[in-house]
Amino acid sequence: MSRLSPQQKTAAQLAGVAAVMLSLSFAAVPFYDWFCRVTGYGGTTAVAAAAPDTVLDRTMTIRFDGSREAGMPWEFKPVVREMELKIGETGLAFYEAYNPTDRVVAGTASYNVSPDTAGGFFTKIDCFCFTQQVLQPGERVQMPVTFYVDPAIVNDREGKYVKHITLSYTFHETELPAEQAALETPSDADVN
Template identity: 70%
Template sequence: MAMSGPAKTVTQTVSLVVVMGGLAWASVPFYDWFCRVTGFGGTPGVSEVASDEILDQTIKIRFDASQERGMPWEFKPVVREMELRIGETGLAFYEAYNPTDRPIAGSASYNVAPYEAGGFFSKIDCFCFEEQVLAPGERVQMPVTFYVDPEIVTDRDAKYVHSITLSYTFYQIDLPEGYAALETVNDTNLN
C-alpha cells in the first residue's frame, strides 16, 4: 500500500528533521576532532613524546591568559614570552589564584595564533587536559610542556611564522562530586 501525498510529505519532513538534528548533534565533536587533527582554527596538536629533531632556527612563543566572564579566579602566564629552537621542548607555567572563600572548579580552552601554526604546535603535557579545582585562597602554578614541529619551516604558509601565541581561557565548571559534597557540608556548618 502506497502512502498518500500528505502522509508521504509528513514522513519525509520528519525524517529530514531527525537527520538534520543528528548532524547538528554530531557536528561539535566532529569539528573538535577535525581541529585537533589538522590544527585548523589554531588548535594545537597533542604528542606523547618530544620532537626527535631540533633545528638551529628559533621561534618566539608568547603566552596569553584570560577568564570567561564571571570566572572569579585570577589567571596569568608566569612568563609572557620565550624564545626556543624549533623542535626543542619548552616548559611554561601559568598561575591561577582563587581569591574566594569557596572551592572553584575550572577548565581551560586553548588555541594558537596565527592559525597557520596550529598544526605545528604540539603539547606533550598540559594543565588544560584536566579540570582544575582550587581551594579557597589557593594559588598554583600549572605547567604546559610543548614543542614546535620542525616541519613548520617547510610548510607553504607556516614557514613565515616567527612568533606563536598560546592562549588559554579559563571558565568555571561544576565542582566534581567529592568537592560539591564538601561544599555542602561547609555551607551546612555555616548556617
C-alpha cells in the same frame, strides 16, 4: 492496498529529512573536534607523548596570554609573557592562578594558538588544561605546560612564514568534583 496521498508522501519525506538533520547535528560536534585536532584548524593544538628527535637551528618566539570567562573569580596570568626556543626544542612555561575567594573554586582552561596556521604544529606534551583544576580559598598555584613546535612547520606552505606563535588560555568556572562538593556542603550536625 492503500496508497499515500501526495500530502502524506511530502510529510513522510520532510520527517525523514528532519530525522537525518537531527542525526547529523549530534555527529557534528565530535566530528568538528576531531577535525580541529587533526588539522590544527582554528588554532587547535596537537598533543604528543614526547618531543621529536629533530631540533632545528631556526627559532620561534612563543607568546603567552591568559584570560578569564566573565564571572570566573580567579586571577590568571602567564608567569613569563614570551620565550624564544628552537623549533623542535621542548619548552616549559608556567601560568599562575590565584583564588581570592573564601570558597573552593574549580576551573577548566580552553585554549588555542594564533596564527591559526600554526595550530597543527604547536604540540603539547603535558598541560594543566588537560584536566580540571581546583583551588582552595586563598590558594595560589603555578601550572606548567610542556610543548614544542613541530619541525614540519618549516616545510608547510603557510607555516614556514610563521615567526611568532601566541598560546592563549581562557579559564572557565566549572562544577566541583563530587568528592570536593561533598566537603563543601554543610553536614546535618552543622545545621542543628
